Amino acid sequence: MVKEEVIKHIDRLPGFSMTVAKVMHLSNDMRASPKDLIHAISLDPVLTAEVLRLINSAYFGMKQAVVSLNRAVILLGVNTIKNVAIGSAVIGAMKMRNSKYFTSDEFWEHSLGVATGSKILSARLGVPAQERDEYFIAGLLHDIGKVIFVQHLADEFARLSDPAYQPGVAKSEVEEKLIGVSHAELGMLIAKKWELPPQLLDTIHDHHSPKFGGGNDQVKAAVHLSDWYCNQSNIGIKGRGGMEMLSPEVWDILKMSENDTGDIFKDLGKLVEDAKVFLKN
Ligand SMILES: [Fe+2]
Numbered sequence: 363m364v365k366e367e368v369i370k371h372i373d374r375l376p377g378f379s380m381t382v383a384k385v386m387h388l389s390n391d392m393r394a395s396p397k398d399l400i401h402a403i404s405l406d407p408v409l410t411a412e413v414l415r416l417i418n419s420a421y422f423g424m425k426q427a428v429v430s431l432n433r434a435v436i437l438l439g440v441n442t443i444k445n446v447a448i449g450s451a452v453i454g455a456m457k458m459r460n461s462k463y464f465t466s467d468e469f470w471e472h473s474l475g476v477a478t479g480s481k482i483l484s485a486r487l488g489v490p491a492q493e494r495d496e497y498f499i500a501g502l503l504h505d506i507g508k509v510i511f512v513q514h515l516a517d518e519f520a521r522l523s524d525p526a527y528q529p530g531v532a533k534s535e536v537e538e539k540l541i542g543v544s545h546a547e548l549g550m551l552i553a554k555k556w557e558l559p560p561q562l563l564d565t566i567h568d569h570h571s572p573k574f575g576g577g578n579d580q581v582k583a584a585v586h587l588s589d590w591y592c593n594q595s596n597i598g599i600k601g602r603g604g605m606e607m608l609s610p611e612v613w614d615i616l617k618m619s620e621n622d623t624g625d626i627f628k629d630l631g632k633l634v635e636d637a638k639v640f641l642k643n
């Protein structure tokens with residue numbers, strides 16, 4: 363019963379601006395060319411300025427200032443530009459509030475940590491540079507469903523987020539028992555409403571208990587491991603280590619072992635600082 367009420371809030375979420383909707387649509391359309399994408403973005407001066415601001419930030423480490431979308435696409439590839447547009451639109455549209463166990467800043471820092479961690483893993487797997495931002499966006503959005511809980515079910519969410527509430531049971535399972543829906547499923551429904559790329563829906567839906575073998579395994583494993591790692595190492599939201607299980611299948615899929623994590627993620631804190639440029643809207 364509660365589930366239906368929660369889902370109604372997703373229906374009421376604002377849609378994206380026409381431009382961003384067009385960008386989403388073009389990114390899902392195999393026949394669309396880079397030219398079509400540049401054209402769609404350039405019709406919206408605010409989005410154009412935002413994309414250029416992000417591309418010129420320390421996060422991308424460009425040696426020279428990039429002043430046009432055409433140049434940005436040549437230097438970074440159409441995928442990166444698409445993902446920068448999606449990332450800035452999503453963060454702009456979802457206003458997170460402070461909740462009892464984490465602030466809005468901590469929430470986004472956790473999201474950026476998982477985004478950046480996933481991108482690091484993609485590079486290690488040899489994913490081509492233009493495709494690594496798929497990992498970043500999947501990580502950035504994995505917990506987006508929590509925004510609905512904090513905005514509309516603040517008391518219930520605070521109650522179940524208490525570490526002392528049903529200790530030993532994963533919080534995502536507690537959400538399902540108490541509210542009837544987990545933040546992972548809500549996140550998937552938000553992504554669906556916004557017509558985000560299909561592989562993102564699956565990764566968001568599965569981020570706590572990934573089911574592998576469906577074709578998206580590396581992205582799913584990267585987000586799942588980065589989420590676990592950020593919780594263990596208190597990047598963003600603090601004190602959540604041990605709340606969710608890590609699926610041991612990730613080590614095979616990501617071609618690494620648990621002993622490698624310290625080395626692989628050694629620069630994560632610094633990179634998250636650079637990635638915070640996404641939050642300054
Ligand atoms: Fe989560």
Ligand SMILES: [Fe+2]
Pocket residue numbers: 472476504505589
């Ligand atoms: Fe998370």
